[in-house]
Amino acid sequence: MREFDYRYIYRYLPEILPFLGVTFLTVIASVVLGIALGFILAVGKLGKNKIGRFLANGYTTILRCTPSIVLLFVVYYGLPELMMGLFRIDINDIEKGIFVVLTFSLLFAATMSEVMRSAYESVDRGQLEAAVSVGMTPLQAFYRIILPQAFYVALPNFGNSVIALLKDGAVGFTIGFIDVMGKTNLIVSLNYGAHSREIYLGLALVYWIISMVLEYVMKSAEKSLGKGRRILKTN
Amino acid sequence: MIEVKNVHKSFGKNEILKGVDLKVEKGDVVVILGPSGSGKTTLLRCINFLEKADQGELLFKGESYHFQHASKKDILNIRKKTAFVFQNYNLFSNKTALENVTEGLIIARKVSKDKAVEIAKECLNKVGLADKYDSYPSQLSGGQQQRVGIARAIAVNPDVILFDEPTSALDPELIGEVLSVMKLLAKEGTTMIVVTHEMSFAEDVASKVVFMDGGVVVEEGTPKEIFCNPKMDRTKQFLRRIIRNYDYSI
């Protein structure tokens, strides 16, 4: 077997890195859509409607037990069939990225609904009571008092979920999606598997650095948004 | 029986104990008073090595130890002859009241399980918790938890019991039950070193009162001497703030 050649780790980097843009775009799209759907689910979970609660919780439970690659395949093979059967629309030629974004939006929504729900529940009931006693409408109370506090509680979980999403999204290459992972795989197969060790390791380093940067950004965001917040120091 | 000589302890740049001496004879009930930050809790915790003092000597039943050099074996031995009652009880939350009391006996002192249970039941009865053997700490009130803590301490038959503000974390109505147990122990001749704010305890049962401030012992004496005839201004100042209508006569 060939010797491990360090130079190959960064030799292909210039070819791979541009595709980080694709990766980030998918992440951002999935996050946005996921938050939107997640919010609706969270509302469902916290609402008084039993059916709504059942559906929302059911959705979360099912998706939490679903491997991302399985959902990806189901969406990739299933959605075109569904669209064809129901609407007679042929979507077989659309961008693979759409399937990826769709899959991960669905998954992210499940996570987000939990994050939002627990953040909302963690805010003391007394805050709402005080707000309405002062004369605010429940809606005002929600936006001015509850939401900001819930937001701060949710932040660390949100950050972790985004980083997890970034990593999870790498399986997109299995349906031929060309993001940074897909491009790497492409290069390896074009080279008949030569230097695969070095190239994959290089990719790992790329992800590692991005994760660490994201973690740092999240921590700084938490710190700066946490100003004016007393941390209870227990003796 | 116990003598602490010239103990110093700093936390980072803060020197909390600046050379403290303390002498405790068998049967003494020593109450340590003082404002917060005076070092009284730290002093107590240094005695059974929950804090490692930077300097000083400990004379315990004829054996001499240096705080900063004490070996693990020495520390273990000292802990086997002492008992500590914590401000926030620190009951083992995954054990029942009975198990809390037997733990030190069975594991640390190799007492047989049957004998340990017997002793534990006696001690729990003594503190008035005969019906709570199998309750978990989460099922007990603060006062009950602290009494279990005291039972845990007396079960091991220590040479001295160290109390760190035993009633400070309790609701006012529950303080009384804990103090009565402590007074009972004092009257039976248990050697106790108590850090507390409860003046009634100091008045009623203390054999010696030690007033600490700023990391040093300011004054010490019998309760009568300290409460009625304080010599130092700092003592007078402290007493005036703590006791209303400071016009004292025991």
Added chain:
Amino acid sequence: MSFNFEFFYQTFFTAFRGLPVTLKLTAFSLLISLPLGFLFAVIRLKERSKVKNLVSVYISFVRGTPIVVQILVIYSLIPSIMASIFKGLDIKMNVFDINPMLYAYIVFSLNTVALLSEVFRSALATVEKGQLEAAQAAGLTTFQGYRRIVIPQAMVAALPNICTVTTNLIKSTSLAFLMTVKDITAVAKVEAAYGYNYIEAYIVIWIIYIIICSLVEILFKLVEKRMKVYKRALVS
């Protein structure tokens, strides 16, 4: 749209052939990772040491890279390492004859160890310092205090997170097919390719995973209930 129900039922039973592989991978990785993860957590809680830094770097790497990438790295790296070992020790075995399950075991164990050590580390931190102090004050050695008081309490705190790690592990094993391991996904893919019945095949896998994960969660909840006995406060 036609949904081939017959194929659906058939594939269900064939897919179960891949189940033992999935379960073996999960069980083995868990069994190795629980003690090792705990060991690493303890190492990280102690003061500075070279070992601690190494461990921290390792954990950071595992947590910062996608499992897919870890799989591909190990799958491309280990064979060449094994080949050099074989050459060096003069073992007459072809690297390509090695059961790919070995690589799967390696990847998933390495991954789970890192994740579990984080779980244990934060679980140990939730136990009040006063518990250990009380144990020491009662005369127990530090080791006894940890074994009898701190660790049991930490375990209860860790349990929900261990459940999450386990379900994530089960889901991650769906990628084992990339290493030519015959797990559920691989079997289903093969079946699907015969008649182009992809949707049915993947929905079958989907349902199987949901069943497995749900069972695991129920199991953990039961264990948690039993261990949490001491936490139930009396409602007066």
